[in-house]
Amino acid sequence: MNAPNISDKAFAALSKRFLSGSGISLTTDKKALVEARLRSRLVAMGHASFEAYCDFLERQDDGSEHQTLIDLLTTNETYFFREPRHFTRLAQEASKRFAHSPMRVWSAACSSGEEPYSLAMLLLDQRPLQPWEIHASDISSRALERARCGVFPLQRLEHMPAGYLERFCLRGHGRYQGRLRVNEEVRSRVQFFQHNLLGPARPSGRFEVIFLRNVLIYFDQASKLRLLSNVLSVLAPGGLLFVGHAEPLHGLTLPLDRVSDALFEKRG
Numbered sequence: 001m002n003a004p005n006i007s008d009k010a011f012a013a014l015s016k017r018f019l020s021g022s023g024i025s026l027t028t029d030k031k032a033l034v035e036a037r038l039r040s041r042l043v044a045m046g047h048a049s050f051e052a053y054c055d056f057l058e059r060q061d062d063g064s065e066h067q068t069l070i071d072l073l074t075t076n077e078t079y080f081f082r083e084p085r086h087f088t089r090l091a092q093e094a095s096k097r098f099a100h101s102p103m104r105v106w107s108a109a110c111s112s113g114e115e116p117y118s119l120a121m122l123l124l125d126q127r128p129l130q131p132w133e134i135h136a137s138d139i140s141s142r143a144l145e146r147a148r149c150g151v152f153p154l155q156r157l158e159h160m161p162a163g164y165l166e167r168f169c170l171r172g173h174g175r176y177q178g179r180l181r182v183n184e185e186v187r188s189r190v191q192f193f194q195h196n197l198l199g200p201a202r203p204s205g206r207f208e209v210i211f212l213r214n215v216l217i218y219f220d221q222a223s224k225l226r227l228l229s230n231v232l233s234v235l236a237p238g239g240l241l242f243v244g245h246a247e248p249l250h251g252l253t254l255p256l257d258r259v260s261d262a263l264f265e266k267r268g
Contacts (some may be wrong), residue, residue, distance in 0.1 A: 002117040006035040010050035071142035079156035103132040109215040110136035113147025120189045137195035150182040206236040214244040237268040
């Protein structure tokens, strides 16, 4: 079967379906990306065209292919200790602001797991005796499967602090050459769950720290406000919200005070 090309009609239909499930709007400049990410799926399923794939999505009742569509179109590339200044600042806050209190941390768009595992390594190092928890969520079930497994390419270690690789990771051998696995001590400290950030905040209780990085760039202003309102509903007063450095919160009325670049504190 020849690889199909996506028509404007099929792109519009798939974009609408993706928006309904993720809250993310795909502009027309993403047409080539959608085609590239879905083409092998169409071929594997035996669909001769994107229109046929759209018809299949309409007919399916259990929603499993709809979730596969979201998984395939969601960007999940990341690496350990991404934006290192955030982790340096978190270490400072853990030893000062939260020195004598429990810490609950939510990695709210954890992708394939590098961020929450980085957080776990940091807190195992900085708070070996004080209580803390890490919860991690993502909309993509495929990304969460990879996260729970905890196996990653060695190329994603560029910003890992000295000594953490030997302390917290196992190097692969044989067919796992060039990869590592996060050890059981780290993996056991992260609780993963699937969650759409545009829905009601699912985690129970309050969090002292929420990482919501490199997510807001995909949403329009109204959706950003809705998403942030959901997330902030479980951030404790005086708690910290980390966002991506390319994600300013200009024009949004929120109960936040700016602490530094990409770091905000929730008002009491």
